[in-house]
Amino acid sequence: MSETPTPPLYMRRAGFGPDPELETLRDGQGIGRVSTPFGIDAWLVTRYADVRTVLSDPERFSNAVGIDFVPSDTKMSKEEIAALRAGNMLALDPPEHTRLRRTLTPEFTIRRMHRLEPRITRIVEEHLDAMERAGSPADLVSSFALPIPSLVICELLGVPYADREDFQRRSSKMLDVASPFEERLAAQMESRAYIGELVARARVDPGEELLGTLVREHGDDLTTHELVGIGTLLLLAGHETTSNMLGLGTLALLRHPDQLELLRKEPERIDAAVEELLRWxxxxxxxxxxxxxxxxxxxxxxxxxxxxxxxALPAANRDAGFLPDPETLDITRGAPGHLAFGHGVHHCLGAPLARLEMRIAFPALLERFPGLRAVEPEAHFRSFSVVYGLTSLPVAW
Incomplete structure (x- = not known):
């Protein structure tokens, strides 16, 4: 009988918060040696101020220099590895990172996001209508939290929503560190091949969606590999992160009825509530x-x-050196300066979109179903995923 694998320390959780061992490290030495899924040890930085220092300094703390996280026995040439990294801004440093980010930043401005607000509102309402028609109980993850961000990012990028089951399956596999590297790599290659087909179509007939806009406005400056890498990263990040925030954030509010009631009574607090949920x-x-x-x-x-x-972002965001009483979920404070979206040059490009989706979805859900409650006492957490969340959330109303 095989033993259940253990996630690396920086991925371990105790419910909503970081593992107690991680908190002990943060409140003690602040830094320690840990094993990683890459097969080599790393220094784990846990305090808020120290994490900000690392994230603020891409010259001394590089995303691109030194190692490609590919096992030595993997039969991939340097050219194949380079193609795999192309366009993935998380694997690049300035000035290459700056060049790519500059092409994308106009598409993710707050002003541009506000244009999407009516459409996101309709998408949220349509899914709430469907939940109401289907009746109680329902799985909030599959019926609400996952499809809304998926549909939004598909429309933004120009990805057919009909393909969502395939790209969601590949995304889950790519983010699952418990899966063998070969399986995660195969999912990544499948995803790049899929996006490659969309880029090829966009080069022939560029539409108004993001991929078409990039081809039309930057097609001579961006290689096909870079366009594929950009599309792959945005599709993965665009639905995985926000969907898990919607599911886990709803459960957090349900487990803190005082905060839930405050948000219901004073919906104008939603912006601060979103920031606090992101931090917590x-x-x-x-x-x-x-x-x-x-x-x-x-x-x-x-x-x-x-x-x-x-x-360790969860440990840093619950550091008493960052803000008082960090273990308490308090939607009145808004948690300015949290690190949930990272910091520095790699601060999440899609943060305005994620905030907008949450600002619309949470109040609409709570207003539609005043009696919303979790059906099961135990939560179904995604323990081995690079992005934490819930596999399901049965709810009734």
Whole structure:
């Protein structure tokens, strides 16, 4: 009988919060050595101030230098690995990262997002209508939390929503660190091949969607590999993160009825509530691992060049050095400065879209179903996923 694998320390959770061992490390030394799914050890940075330092300094903490996280026995050429990295801004440093991000930033401005607000509102209402028609109980993940961000990012990118089952399956596999590397790589290659077909069509007939806009306005500056990488990353991040925030955030509110009631009575608090849920849940465990390019000192620890560094975002966002009473979910404070979207040059490009979707979806859900409640006492967490969340959330009303 095989043993159940254990996630690396920075991915371990205790319900909504980080693992107690992670909290002990943060409140003690602040930094320690941990194993990673990449087969090499890393320095784990846990305190808020230290995590900000790492994320603020792409020159000394590189996303691109030093290592491709591909096992040595994997039969991939350097050219194939380079093609796999192309367009993936999480695997790049400035100035390459800056060049790609500059092409995308206009598409994710707050002003551009506000144009999407009526359409997102309709998508949310349509899914609430469908839930109401189907009747209680329902799985909030499959009927609400997952399809809404998926449909939004599909429309934004120009990806057929009819293909959602396939790309959601591939996304789950790519983010599952318990799966063998070969399976995760195969899912990534499938995803890139799928996006490659959409890019090829866009090059022939560019539409008004994001892929078409990139081809039309930057087609001479971006290679096909880069366009594929951009599309793959945005599709993956665009539905996985927000969907898990909607599911896990709803459960967090249901488990904190005082906060739920306050938001119901004072819906104008939604912006602050979204920020606090982002901080308190921190569904992205660590972001991308970094490689030191020079000798650095973090939390009193001297680290030489060529060392892997991982940041524990949930621990940092619950650091008493960041804000008082960090373990308490308090939607009145809004948690300015949290690290749920990262920090620095790699701060999440899609943050305005994610905030908008949550700002629309949470109040609409609570207003439609005043008696919303979780059916089961135990939550179904995604323990081995790079993005934390729920596999399902049975609810009734």
């Amino acid at each position: 849940l921190s569904i992205v465990h660590s972001g991308t691992a970094k490689m030191t390019t020079a000798e650095v000192e973090i939390a009193g620890q001297v680290i030489g060049p060529g060392e892997l560094v991982v940041c």
